[in-house]
Amino acid sequence: MAERTIELTVNGEARTVVVEDRTTLADALREQCHLTGTHLGCEHGVCGACTVLLDGEAVRSCLLFAVQAAGSEVTTIEGLSPADGSLTTVQEAFRECHGLQCGFCTPGFVVSVTAFLAENPTPTDEEIREALSGNLCRCTGYQGIIKAVRLAAERLQPANAT
Numbered sequence: 108m109a110e111r112t113i114e115l116t117v118n119g120e121a122r123t124v125v126v127e128d129r130t131t132l133a134d135a136l137r138e139q140c141h142l143t144g145t146h147l148g149c150e151h152g153v154c155g156a157c158t159v160l161l162d163g164e165a166v167r168s169c170l171l172f173a174v175q176a177a178g179s180e181v182t183t184i185e186g187l188s189p190a191d192g193s194l195t196t197v198q199e200a201f202r203e204c205h206g207l208q209c210g211f212c213t214p215g216f217v218v219s220v221t222a223f224l225a226e227n228p229t230p231t232d233e234e235i236r237e238a239l240s241g242n243l244c245r246c247t248g249y250q251g252i253i254k255a256v257r258l259a260a261e262r263l264q265p266a267n268a269t
Contacts (some may be wrong), residue, residue: 113177118186126173133157134232135173144184146215155242158215165222184214197259208246
């Protein structure tokens with residue numbers, strides 16, 4: 108199998124990784140970059156557990172080959188957190204609203220919600236549900252997650268920023 112050396116920026120850090128042509132971005136992040144917050148669930152792009160930001164857009168990293176991300180900026184769940192280890196507004200809202208249970212799907216939800224709120228800072232409940240439809244959770248029943256998105260959206264409004 109052919110191997111390629113690719114360069115990409117992961118969480119603000121230039122990285123050079125050697126991957127086979129068939130290596131997914133998810134596998135490269137987990138195995139080459141040792142960023143295990145990107146979870147693999149279905150490996151078919153259905154569950155959303157592997158969601159990362161690719162040049163600022165939420166994508167399923169299990170559906171992309173690592174070579175497709177060459178030269179791009181990739182942000183994983185680890186890259187969202189401030190350097191001091193504190194929680195982001197979205198992460199804090201998930202904690203406060205009990206928007207997580209086992210935690211397996213949480214990184215994908217947090218990355219997806221972060222991208223969604225950047226594009227739609229004042230979503231309706233219908234828009235929230237639509238935005239979350241690409242992420243699956245087997246534990247929470249979604250009500251805490253929806254509540255968390257509402258709370259994060261409210262807190263991210265400029266008038267409410269602290």
